Amino acid sequence: MAVGARTKRKASTGVVMKDRLPSVDDFTFEKKPLYSPADIARILDVSDQTVLDWIHSERLFAAQIGPRLFRIPHASFMQFLGVPPRIRITRGHSARRVIDAELARAEPGRAKPRLAKPGRAKPHRSD
Amino acid sequence: MATFAQDFDEIIKRLAKYGEVYASDETGQARRSINFLVEVPGYGLPTAATLDYREEFKRSAQGWLRDAYVYEYRTAAPRSRRAHHQHGAWGIHQHCEPPDVISHEHYDDVERLLLPTHEDFAELIDRSEPVRCLGLRRMRRA
Numbered sequence: 474m475a476v477g478a479r480t481k482r483k484a485s486t487g488v489v490m491k492d493r494l495p496s497v498d499d500f501t502f503e504k505k506p507l508y509s510p511a512d513i514a515r516i517l518d519v520s521d522q523t524v525l526d527w528i529h530s531e532r533l534f535a536a537q538i539g540p541r542l543f544r545i546p547h548a549s550f551m552q553f554l555g556v557p558p559r560i561r562i563t564r565g566h567s568a569r570r571v572i573d574a575e576l577a578r579a580e581p582g583r584a585k586p587r588l589a590k591p592g593r594a595k596p597h598r599s600d
Numbered sequence: 601m602a603t604f605a606q607d608f609d610e611i612i613k614r615l616a617k618y619g620e621v622y623a624s625d626e627t628g629q630a631r632r633s634i635n636f637l638v639e640v641p642g643y644g645l646p647t648a649a650t651l652d653y654r655e656e657f658k659r660s661a662q663g664w665l666r667d668a669y670v671y672e673y674r675t676a677a678p679r680s681r682r683a684h685h686q687h688g689a690w691g692i693h694q695h696c697e698p699p700d701v702i703s704h705e706h707y708d709d710v711e712r713l714l715l716p717t718h719e720d721f722a723e724l725i726d727r728s729e730p731v732r733c734l735g736l737r738r739m740r741r742a
Contacts, residue, residue, distance in 0.1 A: 538726050546617055546618050546640075546725070546726075547643055547645055548619045551643045552617075559616075559643065560621045561620075562612070564627075565626045566627055569631060569633075572654060
């Protein structure tokens with residue numbers, strides 16, 4: 474299996490894993506948005522049952538789309554192969570109301586405009 | 601009950617199974633907004649769809665109360681869109697644009713939560729199904 478064998482070359486995946494985490498470019502198999510368990514079995518040179526065992530034991534995330542039908546998203550498979558999840562998180566302290574303002578622009582003429590009464594000099598609000 | 605931070609991390613974990621995730625958590629004195637953008641499938645493949653989830657909260661004695669949300673699923677080719685919103689004068693509503701149809705129509709909806717809505721959108725991705733807009737009721741405004 475590609476994840477465990479960090480120093481071996483797997484012919485099916487084309488990946489050489491030394492002392493670093495694998496990246497997407499290390500894998501030479503045909504990449505698709507969704508894989509079936511049979512696809513995964515072929516790529517990793519294991520049996521279909523092994524892949525189903527990984528799915529049932531929740532080692533490999535798969536969506537069940539029928540009684541015996543699973544689909545594995547590309548991102549999930551990449552993470553299973555040891556590629557670090559691509560997640561970018563930012564945290565800040567500037568929360569303000571933006572949904573209303575953004576969607577009023579995106580849906581012109583739909584949202585009721587909030588108009589200040591004429592003659593009243595109110596400070597402009599950004600929301 | 602899970603804390604807000606645990607919810608945030610749990611959501612990211614769930615979304616990361618479908619693509620590359622950009623998340624932000626902005627906390628002010630009275631308001632908080634969390635945003636998630638997922639590029640599907642990502643990881644070296646061109647973006648075929650995006651999941652865009654945004655929630656805004658206001659501070660209250662009970663904690664952070666959600667007062668606006670936007671949950672969007674968009675496909676690139678063919679172009680389509682499914683969205684559940686609560687914001688502004690329209691309140692709770694939804695949008696639906698089947699493949700290659702552009703529409704700003706507002707449809708009736710019920711209140712939605714982020715993760716169950718994500719499950720609905722993810723099912724479309726998992727089944728490679730197009731967006732369908734059957735059975736939606738148009739909202740009418742005076």
